[in-house]
Amino acid sequence: MTNHVGEYREHGYAIVRSVFSADEVAAIGAAMDAVYTKGVAYGRSFRHGNVFYAVTQRPDGTPHVPMAQWPSYQDAVLDAVRLDRRWLALLEPLIGRDLKQIINQLHWKLPDRSGDFAWHQDAKSRRPAEAYRNLASSYVQTALAIDPHHPGSGGMRFIPGSHKGGMLQLDTAASLGRSPEDAALERVGLSPGDAVDLILDPGDVALWSPYLVHASGTNSADHLRRLYINGYVRAEDCDRGEWAFRGGAPVPLGPEPALVHYEQLHERPEPHFV
Numbered sequence: 354m355t356n357h358v359g360e361y362r363e364h365g366y367a368i369v370r371s372v373f374s375a376d377e378v379a380a381i382g383a384a385m386d387a388v389y390t391k392g393v394a395y396g397r398s399f400r401h402g403n404v405f406y407a408v409t410q411r412p413d414g415t416p417h418v419p420m421a422q423w424p425s426y427q428d429a430v431l432d433a434v435r436l437d438r439r440w441l442a443l444l445e446p447l448i449g450r451d452l453k454q455i456i457n458q459l460h461w462k463l464p465d466r467s468g469d470f471a472w473h474q475d476a477k478s479r480r481p482a483e484a485y486r487n488l489a490s491s492y493v494q495t496a497l498a499i500d501p502h503h504p505g506s507g508g509m510r511f512i513p514g515s516h517k518g519g520m521l522q523l524d525t526a527a528s529l530g531r532s533p534e535d536a537a538l539e540r541v542g543l544s545p546g547d548a549v550d551l552i553l554d555p556g557d558v559a560l561w562s563p564y565l566v567h568a569s570g571t572n573s574a575d576h577l578r579r580l581y582i583n584g585y586v587r588a589e590d591c592d593r594g595e596w597a598f599r600g601g602a603p604v605p606l607g608p609e610p611a612l613v614h615y616e617q618l619h620e621r622p623e624p625h626f627v
Contacts, residue, residue: 510570
């Protein structure tokens with residue numbers, strides 16, 4: 354873990370191998386499978402407070418869950434992972450010991466050429482902007498690979514160093530479901546030839562800047578591609594989110610959810626279809 358800080362600051366991302374064991378990954382994968390099954394049973398997008406199941410329809414009409422947000426409110430295994438002290442060991446040199454969490458998210462790509470994400474920067478989604486300060490140096494996105502993550506399985510692609518340009522005028526509207534286009538990079542002065550593939554084995558972790566330009570393609574492999582994403586922010590620089598670590602100690606979820614992204618959290622907290 355000693356080299357990831359320099360790599361992150363220079364390239365906008367870093368990879369740390371074998372952070373979680375095979376047995377741990379199997380347990381996390383089983384928890385993810387249960388969440389997926391629950392989302393499919395809903396049949397359409399569903400929300401309960403901060404918990405959200407994005408449900409789409411496959412070409413044959415069956416439901417698919419490309420993403421679920423904040424499953425940790427409902428699943429103890431996934432909740433324990435987000436508070437694992439190994440995250441603190443990775444994050445403390447970058448953003449400190451007092452951390453809130455903005456992203457707690459599961460992603461699934463089925464082996465049927467689904468799930469493209471166009472080129473984008475995560476900073477675009479950190480809204481409202483006034484709730485986030487010093488975003489470039491206070492926020493780190495992380496991803497834990499549950500399945501082999503590579504170009505064939507629709508893995509992510511990064512533009513190294515693109516985080517140094519700050520917010521770029523990428524066309525990021527409805528990036529989910531849109532294929533990455535070279536022209537989108539060229540319009541903001543980036544070269545498609547600089548793109549690198551993120552290759553992870555199960556248990557590996559990637560960290561990246563909210564300003565890093567990235568995308569992902571289709572899953573044409575013969576296996577599922579699952580990814581567990583958690584985004585952490587220095588607490589003093591963010592007015593939103595659930596506490597994750599305070600003084601280096603894990604902070605359990607409280608009896609009432611904190612405001613994260615769902616603006617109607619207090620007006621409409623009840624379970625409902627979207």
